[in-house]
Amino acid sequence: MARRRSDDKRQRIQQAAIKVFARKGYFAAKVSEIAKKAGVADGTIYLYFRNKEAILVALFDEIMAEHVEQGRRELAKASTPAERLRIVAERHLSLLGGNRDLAVVFQVELRQSTKFMKRFSASWLKDYFALLDHAIEDAQQAGSLRSDLPRKLVARAFFGALDEMVTSWILADKDYDLARWAAPLVDLFLNGAALGRVPVPAQAEALALSGAD
Numbered sequence: 001m002a003r004r005r006s007d008d009k010r011q012r013i014q015q016a017a018i019k020v021f022a023r024k025g026y027f028a029a030k031v032s033e034i035a036k037k038a039g040v041a042d043g044t045i046y047l048y049f050r051n052k053e054a055i056l057v058a059l060f061d062e063i064m065a066e067h068v069e070q071g072r073r074e075l076a077k078a079s080t081p082a083e084r085l086r087i088v089a090e091r092h093l094s095l096l097g098g099n100r101d102l103a104v105v106f107q108v109e110l111r112q113s114t115k116f117m118k119r120f121s122a123s124w125l126k127d128y129f130a131l132l133d134h135a136i137e138d139a140q141q142a143g144s145l146r147s148d149l150p151r152k153l154v155a156r157a158f159f160g161a162l163d164e165m166v167t168s169w170i171l172a173d174k175d176y177d178l179a180r181w182a183a184p185l186v187d188l189f190l191n192g193a194a195l196g197r198v199p200v201p202a203q204a205e206a207l208a209l210s211g212a213d
Contacts (some may be wrong), residue, residue, distance in 0.1 A: 010048045013038045014062075017055045022101035026056060026109040056116070063102075064124035067095055071131050081139035082190060085158070088135055089182035092162045097169060097178025107167050129155060144190055161185055
């Protein structure tokens with residue numbers, strides 16, 4: 001019972017931190033504000049976390065570890081490449097679309113520090129991309145996606161679409177169900193938006209058109 005109460009208090013601190021980080025900004029937030037939001041004494045925070053940074057790190061690591069593990073279990077049950085991609089998209093959009101404060105911390109606060117970006121890119125983001133790479137590889141082998149394109153390029157393009165959808169949702173004036181766009185996104189990704197094949201300029205021509213050196 002004592003351990004359960006301890007775990008509950010730790011979780012309360014983390015949930016309070018999400019709200020404070022989202023509304024005040026990570027760098028402007030104070031440990032005392034997190035403690036007040038969690039309903040605990042300031043000193044109690046340090047029984048569970050070394051400092052404010054440790055709260056953020058644990059927050060991301062634990063949420064994403066659970067997200068990736070649940071994703072693995074769901075993907076193992078999927079029978080088609082399209083279903084696997086839909087699961088990835090739906091889980092991504094549901095996780096962040098279900099908690100606007102968490103989405104703000106993920107999309108905005110995390111990206112204000114290259115230190116945090118590098119750390120998380122080497123940990124949970126690496127695991128997340130491994131999961132996505134596997135789904136892309138299945139789709140390429142099944143012929144649902146072109147196999148001549150580098151898998152990492154395809155995976156990052158897919159992630160980029162999801163990422164932009166979450167950012168747009170945060171900035172929107174009205175709330176809407178973000179997860180409902182998972183299936184249309186996968187449809188667009190697998191089938192494209194053009195009615196017919198559109199020729200893509202060669203690299204040299206494309207660079208010339210863009211004005212790049």
